[in-house]
Amino acid sequence: MKFFHNLHIDFLGKRYTFYVVSAVLISIGLGVFFTKGITLGIDFAGGTEILVRFQNEIPIDQVRNAMDNAGITGAEIKTMGNEKDILIRTVEQGEGTVVIDKIKETLTKNISNNNFEVLRTDKVGPKIGKELRISAIYATVFSLIAILIYLAFRFEFIYALGAVLGLFHDVLITLGMIAIFHVIFPNLNLELNQGMVAAFLTLIGFSVNDTVIVFDRIRENIKLYKSEEILTVMNRSINTTLSRTIITSGTVFLTVFILLLFGGEVNRTFAFTFTVGVITGTYSSIYVASAFVVDIKSRQKAGKLRSAAKLQVNKA
Amino acid sequence: MLFLALSFYFLYPTYKDHQFNEEILKLSNQQDSAAFFDKNGNDVIKARENRIKLGLDLQGGMYVIMEVDIAKLLTDLAKKQDEILTQVLIDAGEQTKNSDDDFVDVVTAKLTERGLSLKAYYGEIRDDDSKIKKDLKTEVENAIDRAIQVVRNRIDQYGVSEPVIQKKGASRLVVELPGVSNVQDVRKLLQGTALLEFKLVIDPQIAVKVMEKINTYLAGGNLDSLMKSDSLKIVAKNDSLKKKDTTNVTKTNIKKDSTSITNKKDSTVNKDISKKDTSKKGPTKKDSGKVTDTNISGLTDSNGNPLDTNKQLSEEEFKIKNPWFYLVRPQQFQDGTVAWFVRETDKQSVIRILERKEIKDLIPTDVSFALSNKSSFVDAGEKIYQFYILKRDPELTGGVVVNARSNIDPTSNSAVVYMEMNSDGAADWARITGANINKQIAIVLDNVVYSAPVVRNKITGGNSQIEGMANIQEAKLLEIVLKAGALPAPLKIIEERTVGPSLGEDSIQKGLYSSLIALLLVALFMMMYYHFAGMVADLALVFNMVFVLGVMASFHATLTLPGIAALILTIGMAVDSNVLIYERIREELTGGKPLRTAIELGYKKAFSAIMDTHVTSIITAVILYQFGTGPIQGFALTLIIGLIVNLFTAIVLTRILFDIMTEKGKTQINFG
Numbered sequence: 001m002k003f004f005h006n007l008h009i010d011f012l013g014k015r016y017t018f019y020v021v022s023a024v025l026i027s028i029g030l031g032v033f034f035t036k037g038i039t040l041g042i043d044f045a046g047g048t049e050i051l052v053r054f055q056n057e058i059p060i061d062q063v064r065n066a067m068d069n070a071g072i073t074g075a076e077i078k079t080m081g082n083e084k085d086i087l088i089r090t091v092e093q094g095e096g097t098v099v100i101d102k103i104k105e106t107l108t109k110n111i112s113n114n115n116f117e118v119l120r121t122d123k124v125g126p127k128i129g130k131e132l133r134i135s136a137i138y139a140t141v142f143s144l145i146a147i148l149i150y151l152a153f154r155f156e157f158i159y160a161l162g163a164v165l166g167l168f169h170d171v172l173i174t175l176g177m178i179a180i181f182h183v184i185f186p187n188l189n190l191e192l193n194q195g196m197v198a199a200f201l202t203l204i205g206f207s208v209n210d211t212v213i214v215f216d217r218i219r220e221n222i223k224l225y226k227s228e229e230i231l232t233v234m235n236r237s238i239n240t241t242l243s244r245t246i247i248t249s250g251t252v253f254l255t256v257f258i259l260l261l262f263g264g265e266v267n268r269t270f271a272f273t274f275t276v277g278v279i280t281g282t283y284s285s286i287y288v289a290s291a292f293v294v295d296i297k298s299r300q301k302a303g304k305l306r307s308a309a310k311l312q313v314n315k316a
Numbered sequence: 317m318l319f320l321a322l323s324f325y326f327l328y329p330t331y332k333d334h335q336f337n338e339e340i341l342k343l344s345n346q347q348d349s350a351a352f353f354d355k356n357g358n359d360v361i362k363a364r365e366n367r368i369k370l371g372l373d374l375q376g377g378m379y380v381i382m383e384v385d386i387a388k389l390l391t392d393l394a395k396k397q398d399e400i401l402t403q404v405l406i407d408a409g410e411q412t413k414n415s416d417d418d419f420v421d422v423v424t425a426k427l428t429e430r431g432l433s434l435k436a437y438y439g440e441i442r443d444d445d446s447k448i449k450k451d452l453k454t455e456v457e458n459a460i461d462r463a464i465q466v467v468r469n470r471i472d473q474y475g476v477s478e479p480v481i482q483k484k485g486a487s488r489l490v491v492e493l494p495g496v497s498n499v500q501d502v503r504k505l506l507q508g509t510a511l512l513e514f515k516l517v518i519d520p521q522i523a524v525k526v527m528e529k530i531n532t533y534l535a536g537g538n539l540d541s542l543m544k545s546d547s548l549k550i551v552a553k554n555d556s557l558k559k560k561d562t563t564n565v566t567k568t569n570i571k572k573d574s575t576s577i578t579n580k581k582d583s584t585v586n587k588d589i590s591k592k593d594t595s596k597k598g599p600t601k602k603d604s605g606k607v608t609d610t611n612i613s614g615l616t617d618s619n620g621n622p623l624d625t626n627k628q629l630s631e632e633e634f635k636i637k638n639p640w641f642y643l644v645r646p647q648q649f650q651d652g653t654v655a656w657f658v659r660e661t662d663k664q665s666v667i668r669i670l671e672r673k674e675i676k677d678l679i680p681t682d683v684s685f686a687l688s689n690k691s692s693f694v695d696a697g698e699k700i701y702q703f704y705i706l707k708r709d710p711e712l713t714g715g716v717v718v719n720a721r722s723n724i725d726p727t728s729n730s731a732v733v734y735m736e737m738n739s740d741g742a743a744d745w746a747r748i749t750g751a752n753i754n755k756q757i758a759i760v761l762d763n764v765v766y767s768a769p770v771v772r773n774k775i776t777g778g779n780s781q782i783e784g785m786a787n788i789q790e791a792k793l794l795e796i797v798l799k800a801g802a803l804p805a806p807l808k809i810i811e812e813r814t815v816g817p818s819l820g821e822d823s824i825q826k827g828l829y830s831s832l833i834a835l836l837l838v839a840l841f842m843m844m845y846y847h848f849a850g851m852v853a854d855l856a857l858v859f860n861m862v863f864v865l866g867v868m869a870s871f872h873a874t875l876t877l878p879g880i881a882a883l884i885l886t887i888g889m890a891v892d893s894n895v896l897i898y899e900r901i902r903e904e905l906t907g908g909k910p911l912r913t914a915i916e917l918g919y920k921k922a923f924s925a926i927m928d929t930h931v932t933s934i935i936t937a938v939i940l941y942q943f944g945t946g947p948i949q950g951f952a953l954t955l956i957i958g959l960i961v962n963l964f965t966a967i968v969l970t971r972i973l974f975d976i977m978t979e980k981g982k983t984q985i986n987f988g
Contacts, residue, residue, distance in 0.1 A: 100812075146935045150932060198940060205932060216925035244895050247845065247899075251888060251895075255885070264822065
């Protein structure tokens with residue numbers, strides 16, 4: 001069986017169209033992100049969160065009323081996956097763990113005939129939340145820098161820059177997609193937590209992976225076809241690696257998609273982020289990373305020609 | 317092959333543990349379970365120790381970060397407490413809540429704003445502010461060490477398996493308690509104030525009588541009823557399985573506590589006395605390590621006959637006749653003193669027996685029991701703890717201790733601890749020590765004995781010197797213990813996460829379920845697309861999974877829920893490597909190259925790409941490991957292991973397989 005054999009698609013010729021597509025997608029995504037925002041998970045926001053499983057299905061209003069009566073107002077209460085699992089989250093900290101105790105007490109007192117089991121509790125102090133936020137930012141920035149250095153060392157600096165630009169593109173698009181999906185399907189319970197940061201970093205790893213494979217072929221082909229235009233060499237490289245790209249991205253997509261479907265509530269944020277990331281990561285290898293290199297290289301060449309022309313004019 | 321064998325070797329305990337767990341579940345009545353543990357106890361423990369560790373998110377448990385409550389510490393430390401100080405501390409608390417400013421710095425600034433200085437509340441009159449500030453900061457750092465000691469002590473007593481207690485930064489403490497579900501209890505355990513007591517060690521003759529009483533009671537068939545009612549069941553659940561070790565305590569290298577306590581000597585002035593004293597110090601020290609082989613004087617067995625620890629009775633007979641002395645073994649030393657020892661595996665049983673009402677009724681009301689903090693020695697690979705019989709009421713509590721300091725005595729070159737008491741304490745201390753010369757006084761923290769020095773003389777003035785510690789570390793520990801009683805380290809919980817066991821089960825199930833589906837689908841696709849070569853890749857994929865889990869088991873790495881996600885990702889990366897190679901080989905084959913050359917070129921050309929992709933991914937994973945916490949680190953670690961293993965399985969392993977095939981003269985391999 002063979003897919004995509006002997007292809008000669010002019011990928012990079014259409015790059016300007018896709019610049020526009022990317023720009024539009026990013027602006028819409030970021031627009032939604034900045035207007036609607038996405039929920040900060042408890043890891044970063046701090047607060048108290050408790051996940052309980054009731055024996056029988058329970059109307060969410062009953063829980064809400066119970067909380068209101070106990071004076072825990074402004075708590076976010078939602079179902080997780082089914083009608084028995086209820087998540088209660090509040091920004092209240094309290095000393096130590098009084099908030100969790102109060103919630104548990106309230107549920108025991110006010111909801112009779114329906115016992116519950118505590119599945120998970122989290123209390124994150126404001127300082128910790130801030131520290132986790134900072135380390136998440138550090139982690140992302142440092143890995144981008146590390147990748148830039150490694151690739152600059154293995155390829156040319158322009159390639160490294162192109163790859164990192166592609167990564168920025170992927171992160172922005174994915175962030176936008178999360179914001180959009182969060183608005184359309186609030187039941188997915190997507191939120192920015194540590195799991196999502198892990199997903200972003202893995203996505204960075206995957207995307208650069210894909211880019212490197214295309215670049216690797218370009219590196220090889222440039223030596224083989226010295227007389228050809230850079231655009232032609234790159235198109236050729238993308239075409240020859242396309243079958244691998246599709247198979248790999250396809251299988252990775254498949255695996256994370258399965259995780260998204262069957263991995264349960266806990267892995268959902270990770271799986272969703274990565275599912276989007278696989279698509280944009282594959283796309284950005286061609287239309288951001290490679291396209292950027294083509295544009296810079298042809299400009300450099302044009303510049304060289306011009307200066308060479310100037311030089312001749314001067315001589316004359 | 318070797319790697320595969322190793323992986324299976326390391327994974328075997330995980331499988332075995334799983335099997336044991338299923339068998340244990342099947343056992344319904346207690347006779348059965350007792351018999352089962354008799355037979356398999358050792359294996360069960362071993363399997364448990366060597367299985368793949370599951371993260372808190374998978375097996376349930378509690379994760380707590382605590383921080384030293386600096387405001388409270390500063391209140392305790394202050395020379396005088398007034399409204400101004402209280403207000404300043406509250407303000408400072410507010411200000412540092414969301415900032416990284418140093419608490420002590422903020423307090424200093426706030427005091428200055430009010431026209432006051434640190435000197436008003438802390439330090440000596442002649443100290444300047446910067447020195448006081450430095451001292452306070454050191455106090456904060458010391459507080460966390462004390463807190464760790466106290467918390468570790470309590471958790472050990474509570475009996476949690478595989479707890480993690482770690483210092484984080486200058487003033488934080490991370491505690492991970494797998495399998496703990498009683499959150500309330502644990503919280504109390506973590507936050508309560510430590511109780512330091514000085515208790516008199518009971519006269520050996522009386523102690524012997526008490527112990528005999530218990531022994532006789534238990535020998536009268538009461539042991540079984542005590543043990544059976546609840547302990548075996550708990551034991552089965554708690555990982556702390558009773559090891560049926562039949563080796564006797566060997567009579568060599570036994571070390572009982574050999575510390576002594578004296579008036580603090582000014583070593584510069586009284587060098588001679590000091591020297592004389594240390595040389596005279598303790599027949600106990602000299603004698604430790606030698607045990608008389610005769611009958612222990614005055615100690616009788618359950619039938620009233622003199623107790624003989626020589627092996628006239630077989631191990632089993634001894635156990636039946638003297639069940640208590642089997643658990644708590646008496647040893648007599650040449651100086652006539654008797655010390656009692658408990659093996660680590662018997663610790664919980666001993667504690668449980670002593671908690672029973674029937675036993676409590678037997679013993680005099682003024683007697684209590686405690687175990688030593690660390691093992692006195694190790695016998696046949698097992699830790700042995702010393703067992704103390706103490707006066708129930710403490711002679712003094714730790715509140716009177718003002719300061720403690722460990723040091724190397726310059727004259728004798730041995731570790732000593734200096735202890736300083738306040739004037740009230742000093743007066744009592746003089747009376748107590750005066751009345752108990754040559755007797756032992758135990759230093760007890762939260763009911764664990766850290767040292768039981770022999771009183772050498774009446775200590776007046778409140779300055780004592782404890783000597784006879786094995787090394788400076790031991791002295792340092794005693795210093796921390798003494799200070800823990802004197803100056804509690806108040807802790808507040810700043811992060812707490814608990815996962816119930818059922819959520820963990822849910823997650824494991826879903827995680828494994830999706831991993832398996834992913835693995836199957838990918839394997840199926842590879843076979844369809846690359847035919848025979850796809851099967852080779854699938855084989856490598858299976859090996860990869862086995863290797864990764866094997867490596868994790870051998871490193872005692874923890875598998876977390878995100879770790880399962882990393883496993884799935886590893887599948888993706890593994891397939892990618894093979895796809896890269898196969899596509900290259902196909903290209904070469906299409907170009908008309910013979911099979912062998914095509915394979916060789918395929919691997920060679922794909923290598924640079926595979927290497928680059930793996931290195932970049934490993935870079936991000938390492939950074940993730942550096943900045944993430946708990947489960948996220950589990951993800952990063954699993955991914956790193958997966959990537960490194962994959963470099964081997966995808967490049968080396970499959971290559972070997974193909975090479976073997978071509979060596980054997982195969983000219984056609986179906987690459988699809």
